[in-house]
Amino acid sequence: MTTPGAADARAAYEKLQAEGMKLDLTRGxxxxxxxxxxxxxxxxxxxxxxxxxxxxxxxYGGLHGLPELRxxxxxxxxxxxxxxxxxxxxxxxxxxxxxxxxxxxxxPGAERRWADEERVVFLAPVPGYDRHxxxxxxxxxxxxxxxxTDDGPDMDVxxxxxxxxxxxxxxxxxxxxxxxxxxxxxDETVRRLASMPTAAxxxxxxxxxxxxxxxxxxxxxxxxxxxxxxxxxxxxxxPFVVGSTSKITLAGAGVAFLGASAENVDWWIRLTSKRTIxxxxxxxxxxxxxxxxxxxxxxxxxxxxxxxxxxFAVVDEILTREFADTPGIEWSKPAGGYFVxxxxxxxxxxxxxxxxxxxxxxxxPAGATHPYxxxxxxxxxxxxxxxxxxxxxxxxxxxxxxxxxLALSERG
Amino acid sequence: MTTPGAADARAAYEKLQAEGMKLDLTRGxxxxxxxxxxxxxxxxxxxxxxxxxxxxxxxYGGLHGLPELRxxxxxxxxxxxxxxxxxxxxxxxxxxxxxxxxxxxxxPGAERRWADEERVVFLAPVPGYDRHxxxxxxxxxxxxxxxxTDDGPDMDVxxxxxxxxxxxxxxxxxxxxxxxxxxxxxDETVRRLASMPTAAxxxxxxxxxxxxxxxxxxxxxxxxxxxxxxxxxxxxxxPFVVGSTSKITLAGAGVAFLGASAENVDWWIRLTSKRTIxxxxxxxxxxxxxxxxxxxxxxxxxxxxxxxxxxFAVVDEILTREFADTPGIEWSKPAGGYFVxxxxxxxxxxxxxxxxxxxxxxxxPAGATHPYxxxxxxxxxxxxxxxxxxxxxxxxxxxxxxxxxLALSERG
Numbered sequence: 001m002t003t004p005g006a007a008d009a010r011a012a013y014e015k016l017q018a019e020g021m022k023l024d025l026t027r028g029x030x031x032x033x034x035x036x037x038x039x040x041x042x043x044x045x046x047x048x049x050x051x052x053x054x055x056x057x058x059x060y061g062g063l064h065g066l067p068e069l070r071x072x073x074x075x076x077x078x079x080x081x082x083x084x085x086x087x088x089x090x091x092x093x094x095x096x097x098x099x100x101x102x103x104x105x106x107x108p109g110a111e112r113r114w115a116d117e118e119r120v121v122f123l124a125p126v127p128g129y130d131r132h133x134x135x136x137x138x139x140x141x142x143x144x145x146x147x148x149t150d151d152g153p154d155m156d157v158x159x160x161x162x163x164x165x166x167x168x169x170x171x172x173x174x175x176x177x178x179x180x181x182x183x184x185x186x187d188e189t190v191r192r193l194a195s196m197p198t199a200a201x202x203x204x205x206x207x208x209x210x211x212x213x214x215x216x217x218x219x220x221x222x223x224x225x226x227x228x229x230x231x232x233x234x235x236x237x238x239p240f241v242v243g244s245t246s247k248i249t250l251a252g253a254g255v256a257f258l259g260a261s262a263e264n265v266d267w268w269i270r271l272t273s274k275r276t277i278x279x280x281x282x283x284x285x286x287x288x289x290x291x292x293x294x295x296x297x298x299x300x301x302x303x304x305x306x307x308x309x310x311x312f313a314v315v316d317e318i319l320t321r322e323f324a325d326t327p328g329i330e331w332s333k334p335a336g337g338y339f340v341x342x343x344x345x346x347x348x349x350x351x352x353x354x355x356x357x358x359x360x361x362x363x364x365p366a367g368a369t370h371p372y373x374x375x376x377x378x379x380x381x382x383x384x385x386x387x388x389x390x391x392x393x394x395x396x397x398x399x400x401x402x403x404x405x406l407a408l409s410e411r412g
Numbered sequence: 413m414t415t416p417g418a419a420d421a422r423a424a425y426e427k428l429q430a431e432g433m434k435l436d437l438t439r440g441x442x443x444x445x446x447x448x449x450x451x452x453x454x455x456x457x458x459x460x461x462x463x464x465x466x467x468x469x470x471x472y473g474g475l476h477g478l479p480e481l482r483x484x485x486x487x488x489x490x491x492x493x494x495x496x497x498x499x500x501x502x503x504x505x506x507x508x509x510x511x512x513x514x515x516x517x518x519x520p521g522a523e524r525r526w527a528d529e530e531r532v533v534f535l536a537p538v539p540g541y542d543r544h545x546x547x548x549x550x551x552x553x554x555x556x557x558x559x560x561t562d563d564g565p566d567m568d569v570x571x572x573x574x575x576x577x578x579x580x581x582x583x584x585x586x587x588x589x590x591x592x593x594x595x596x597x598x599d600e601t602v603r604r605l606a607s608m609p610t611a612a613x614x615x616x617x618x619x620x621x622x623x624x625x626x627x628x629x630x631x632x633x634x635x636x637x638x639x640x641x642x643x644x645x646x647x648x649x650x651p652f653v654v655g656s657t658s659k660i661t662l663a664g665a666g667v668a669f670l671g672a673s674a675e676n677v678d679w680w681i682r683l684t685s686k687r688t689i690x691x692x693x694x695x696x697x698x699x700x701x702x703x704x705x706x707x708x709x710x711x712x713x714x715x716x717x718x719x720x721x722x723x724f725a726v727v728d729e730i731l732t733r734e735f736a737d738t739p740g741i742e743w744s745k746p747a748g749g750y751f752v753x754x755x756x757x758x759x760x761x762x763x764x765x766x767x768x769x770x771x772x773x774x775x776x777p778a779g780a781t782h783p784y785x786x787x788x789x790x791x792x793x794x795x796x797x798x799x800x801x802x803x804x805x806x807x808x809x810x811x812x813x814x815x816x817x818l819a820l821s822e823r824g
Contacts, residue, residue, distance in 0.1 A: 027472070035470040039459060042470075042694060046455045058447040058454075058662040060439070088500055089692045096687040100512055104551060115527050131686075138686035139516060250470040253694040274543075274550035275508040280501045282454060282665040283692070 009402075009409040013355065016402045021360040023396040028179070028338035029387040030251050030304075037303050038249040044286045057281035063269050066284035069255065072293060076212050077243045078225045079259030085269070087279045091244040091256040095206055096135045098240055098258070101271045102169075102204070103139060108237045108263045110202035114141075114169065123161060123171040125153040127341055127369030127380045129179040132172040132208070136371075143371035144168070148178065152185035155192045166199035170206060175223050177211040180341045180369055180382040182334025190224035195233035205230075207241045211337040213301045214247060216309045221335060227259065236261040245287060247338065248300065255279075255287055311385040311393045315340050318397040322404075328379075329404070341369075342381040342400075348407045349378045355403040361396055418821040425767065425818045428811055433772040435808040440591070440750035441799040442663050445719050449712065450661040456698045469693035475681050478696035481667065484705060488624050489655045490637045491671030497681070499691045503656040503668040507618055508547045510652055510670070513683045514581075514616070515551060520649045520675045522614035526553075526581065535573060535583040537565040539753055539781030539792045541591040544584040544620070548783075555783035556580070560590065564597035567604045578611035582618060587635050589623040592753045592781055592794040594746025602636035607645035617642075619653045623749040625713045626659060628721045633747060639671065648673040657699060659750065660712065667691075667699055723797040723805045727752050730809040734816075740791075741816070753781075754793040754812075760819045761790045767815040773808055 049057050052068050064070070065086025074081040087094060101107075103115045114120045122136050126145040136143050144161065147154045152175065162168050173193070175185040185193075193205055207226050215221065230238040237260070245254035258268065291297050316333055319342070323329040328345035344352060350366040357363070364382040367373035383400070385393045461469050464480050476482070477498025486493040499506060513519075515526045526532045534548050538557040548555050556573065559566045564587065574580050585605070587597040597605075605617055619638050627633065642650040649672070657666035670680065703709050728745055731754070735741040740757035756764060762778040769775070776794040779785035795812070797805045 029472055032468060032471075035468065039461065039470065042461055043455050043458045047451060049451065049454055056444060056447065058451065058664060059444075060441055060658070060663045062664070090688040093688045100516070103516070104512070131689075134686045138683065246472070250694065251472045252470060252474070252690055253692045271550065274546045276502040276505045277543075278664055280665045280692070280695070282662065283695070 006409040009406040012402045013359065013406045016359045016399055021395065021399060023360065023388060023392055023399070024362040025383050025385060025388070025396050026362050026364045027387070028247070028384045030247055031307065031387050031389065033307050033389075034304055034386070035250055037300065038290065041249060041286050041290045044289045045282065049282065049285065051281070051285060055281070057285045060277045062278045062281050063273055063276075065255075065279055066281050066288065068288050069284040070257070072288065072291060072297060073243070073257055075294065076297070077209055077241055077257055077259055079227060079241050079257075083227075083262055083265050084257055084259040085265060086284055087256050087258060089246070089252065089254055089256065089283070091208065091210065091242040091246070092131055092135070094242050094256050094258045095132070095208065095240075097272070098206070098268065099135060099139055099141065101268065102202075105267075105271055107202045107204070108261075108267050117167065117169075119167040121165070121168045123153070123158060123168060124371045125172065125178075126371070127180055127382070128172060129174060129208070130364075130368040132206070133371045145371055148181055148183060150183050152178075152183060152189035155189055155196075159192065159196045162196060162198040162200070162203060164199060168198070169200050169202060170204040172206050172208065174208045174210055175226070176209055176221055177214060177334055177337025179210065179337065180332075180339035182332045182337050182339065182341070184221045184335070185223055187224040190226050191229055194226055194229035194235065194238065203238060205239045207239045209241060209243045210247070212243050213297060214304070214338070215301065215336045216305060216312055217335045219335060227261070231261070237264050240264065248297070248304075249287060249290065253283065255284055308386050310390055312340065314390065314394050315383060315385050315397055318394070318401060322401045338384060338386055340383040340385065342383055344379050344381060344404060345408065345411070346377045346379050348411060349375065349381050351407040351410075352381060352400075352403045355406055356399060359399060359403065361399045361403070363400070421814075421818040421821040424814045425771065428771045428814045433807065433811060435772065435800060435804055435811070436774040437795050437797060437800070437808050438774050438776045439799070440659070440796045442659055443719065443799050443801065445801075446716055446798070447662055449715050450702065453661060453698050453702045456701045457694065461694065461697065463693070463697060467693070469697045472689045474690045474693050475685055475688075477667075477691055478693050478700065480700050481696040482669070484700065484703060484709060485655070485669055487706065488709070489621055489653055489669055489671055491639060491653050491669075495639075495674055495677050496669055496671040497677060498696055499668050499670060501658070501664065501666055501668065501695070503620065503622065503654040503658070504543055504547070506654050506668050506670045507544070507620065507652075509684070510618075510680065511547060511551055511553065513680065514614075517679075517683055519614045519616070520673075520679055529579065529581075531579040533577070533580045535565070535570060535580060536783045537584065537590075538783070539592055539787075539794070540584060541586060541620070542776075542780040544618070545783045557783055560593055560595060562595050564590075564595060564601035567601055571604065571608045574608060574610040574612070574615060576611060580610070581612050581614060582616040584618050584620065586620045586622055587638070588621060588633055589626060589746055589749025591622065591749065592744075592751035594744045594749050594751065594753070596633045596747070597635055599636040602638050603641055606638055606641035606647065606650065615650060617651045619651045621653060621655045622659070624655050625709060626716070626750070627713065627748045628717060628724055629747045631747060639673070643673070649676050652676065660709070660716075661699060661702065665695065667696055720798050722802055724752065726802065726806050727795060727797050727809055730806070730813060734813045750796060750798055752795040752797065754795055756791050756793060756816060757820065757823070758789045758791050760823060761787065761793050763819040763822075764793060764812075764815045767818055768811060771811060771815065773811045773815070775812070
C-alpha cells in the first residue's frame with residue numbers, strides 16, 4: 001500500500017473529525033468485562049471473616065497483612081512469604097511511601113536520610129512509566145534517563161552512572177512486560193542490576209513487577225529472582241519488590257504488595273507502624289476466598305488474557321497493515337502487560353497526539369514516557385488498548401492511522 | 413470502706429496473681445459484639461457496584477472519594493461536602509501524610525516546606541493520644557506539652573506559645589470526648605483556637621474528631637464548627653479536620669475522612685495524586701449501602717452505645733466503690749469516646765501498671781499519654797474498657813483496684 005498524498009491525508013482526517021469520535025487510549029485501565037471477572041468478590045467474605053489463624057479480620061492490627069494472601073503471591077513476586085507485606089489498594093502508594101521513608105529516616109546501610117543529602121538522583125529507563133517519574137518529581141528526586149533495550153535498561157550506561165556518582169540512589173524498573181515497551185528483562189540484566197558496584201551505600205532498585213502474571217500469550221515469561229541474586233552478590237537490601245492485584249481483581253479495590261530483605265521490611269514496618277494500625281484485612285481475606293491459590297490465580301489471569309489479547313492483536317494488525325513498510329515507524333509486540341509503544345519519525349509524536357485529540361481520540365500526552373515530560377526525539381506514543389471494547393479499539397486505531405498519515409504528509 | 417493495711421494489700425495481690433488472669437485494657441478497640449453490628453457489610457455491595465452518578469466503583473480513580481459517602485458524614489464532621497475527602501481505612505494515615513506533605517511541599521500560606529525549617533514544633537495537650545505524638549516523634553517534629561482542662565487545652569498557655577514563636581506550627585486536638593480524658597472542647601476554646609494570632613503564617617490545627625458520633629449517654633455533645641470559625645476569623649486554612657468509621661463500622665476496614673478549606677484540600681489532592689490513583693471506592697459504596705443516611709448512622713451508633721455504655725458504667729462503679737474517698741485518686745466520667753483517665757497519686761502510675769502486668773493484666777504503658785512517654789507526675793493511667801466482654805471488664809477493674817491498693821500501701 002502506498003502512502004497517500006497530503007490532500008488525501010487531509011481529507012481522511014477531516015472525515016475522521018466529522019465522525020465525532022470520543023475514544024480514549026490513554027491509561028492502562030481494565031475494561032468492565034475484565035472487572036466483571038472479579039465482581040463475585042464484592043459479596044465476600046460474608047459472615048466468615050476469620051483468617052486461617054483465627055484472626056478477626058474486622059478489627060485493627062496486622063501490619064504485615066494476611067499471611068494466606070501473602071502465601072499466594074509470594075512465588076509469583078519471587079519474595080519469601082515472611083519478607084512479603086500485603087497492604088492497601090495501590091502499589092504506587094507503597095513506592096511513594098518507601099521513598100518518603102528514605103527521605104525522612106535513614107535506610108538500612110545509609111549514612112543519612114535522603115532529605116539531608118545535597119542531591120538525590122534516580123535512574124529512569126526511557127521510555128518508562130509516567131507515574132514513577134511523577135513520584136520523584138514531587139519529592140524533589142532528580143531523574144536521569146537511561147535508554148531501554150529489548151533486554152531491559154542499557155546496563156553499560158547504568159553501571160557507569162551508579163559506579164561514578166554516590167548521589168545516584170536508585171533506579172526504576174518494570175522488569176516484566178515493561179511499561180510501555182513490553183520488554184522483559186534478561187537474566188543477565190537482572191544479574192548485573194543485582195550485583196553491580198554502586199558508589200552509594202544505600203542504592204535501591206524499585207522493582208515494580210506490575211505485570212508479573214499478566215501474560216498475553218501461551219508463553220509465560222519468567223524473570224530472574226532479583227532478591228536472591230542481590231543477596232548472593234552481597235547486596236541483600238538493594239531491591240524493593242512491589243506488585244498489586246489492581247489488574248488482577250479490581251483496579252480500585254485490589255491489594256498491593258511490598259517485598260524486600262528482612263532488614264528492609266523491618267525498617268519499613270517500623271516506620272509504617274507510626275502511620276497506621278494496619279491495612280484492610282477484610283479485603284485481603286476477600287482476595288483469598290476469591291482467588292483461593294496459585295492455580296486459581298493462573299486460571300483467573302487466563303480469563304483476562306482471553307478478553308485483552310484480541311485487543312492487542314487488533315492494534316498490531318492495523319499497524320502492520322498500514323505501516324509495515326513505512327520508514328521510521330515501529331511498534332512493540334508485547335507478550336504481556338498493558339501497553340504498546342508506537343515509535344514514529346522524530347518530531348512527529350506531539351503533532352499526531354494533537355491531531356488525535358482534535359478528532360476526539362485521547363492518547364497519552366507526548367513525552368509522558370520520559371522524565372519531566374520531555375521526549376527529546378518526540379517520537380514515542382504509548383497506546384493502552386485494554387479499556388475500550390474491541391470494536392472501539394479497532395475504530396481508535398484506524399483513527400491513529402489517519403493522524404499518523406496526516407502528520408507525516410504535512411511534515412513533507 | 414477503709415484502706416486495708418500493707419499486708420492485706422500484698423495478700424490480695426498474690427491471690428490476683430495466682431488467678432493467672434490474661435486481660436487487656438490497653439487499646440481503644442471495638443469488641444467482637446460491636447463488629448458484629450457491621451458484619452452485613454462484608455456481603456456488600458454485591459453486583460450493584462455503580463455509584464449514584466453511574467461511576468464504576470471497581471475501576472481506578474476518584475481521588476476525593478465517593479460523593480454520597482461524603483454527604484452522609486459531612487454534617488457530622490462539620491465540613492462542607494465539597495471540602496470533605498473520603499479515603500482509606502485510617503485517619504492516622506491522613507494525619508501522618510498531611511504532615512509529610514507539609515514537610516516536603518509548602519502548605520498554603522507557608523514561606524517554605526517544613527523540612528527546610530530549622531525547627532518545627534507541635535503543641536500536645538496532655539494527657540493526649542500516643543499515636544499523635546508518635547507521628548511527630550517519627551517525623552522529627554518537636555512536641556511541647558500544654559495542659560488539658562475540662563474545656564480543652566489551656567488556652568492561655570496555647571495563645572502565648574503560638575503568638576511568641578514562629579516555630580510552633582501546629583496543635584493536636586481531639587475536640588469531642590478527647591482521648592483519653594473525655595473532655596469536650598467548649599465553644600469558647602474552639603473560638604480561641606480558630607481566631608488566635610499565631611507567629612507562624614502556616615500554623616495548623618489537626619482536628620481529630622475521632623469520636624464525633626460516639627456518645628455514651630442520651631446527651632449528644634456538640635462542638636463548635638472550627639472550619640467556619642477559622643474562616644470567619646480570617647484563618648480559613650488553619651484546620652485540618654479528620655475522622656473515620658473505624659469505631660463505627662469495622663475497625664480495620666473503615667473509611668477515613670479529611671476536611672479543610674478548599675485551598676488546603678486542593679493542595680492535599682494535588683500531592684496525593686502523585687501517590688495513588690484513588691481510594692477503594694467499593695468500600696465507600698459498601699458503607700453507603702450499609703449506613704444509608706444520617707439517621708442510619710445515628711441508629712447504628714445507638715447500638716454501639718448499648719454494648720459499651722455498661723462497660724464504662726462498670727469502670728465507674730468499681731472505682732467509685734473503692735476510691736470515692738481516696739485522696740489523690742480521680743477518674744474521668746466520659747459521656748462519649750473510648751477511654752477513662754484514671755489519675756493516681758504522683759509517682760505511682762508506673763508501679764501500678766507494672767504490678768498489673770505481672771498479674772496478667774495489660775494496661776497502656778505509663779507515660780503513653782504524654783510526649784516522649786514522659787508523664788512528669790507519673791500519675792496518669794489510660795483505661796480502655798470497650799474490647800473485653802463485660803464480665804472481663806469487671807474482673808480487670810477488680811484487678812486494677814488490687815494493684816492500686818498495693819502500690820499505695822507500699823509507697824507508705
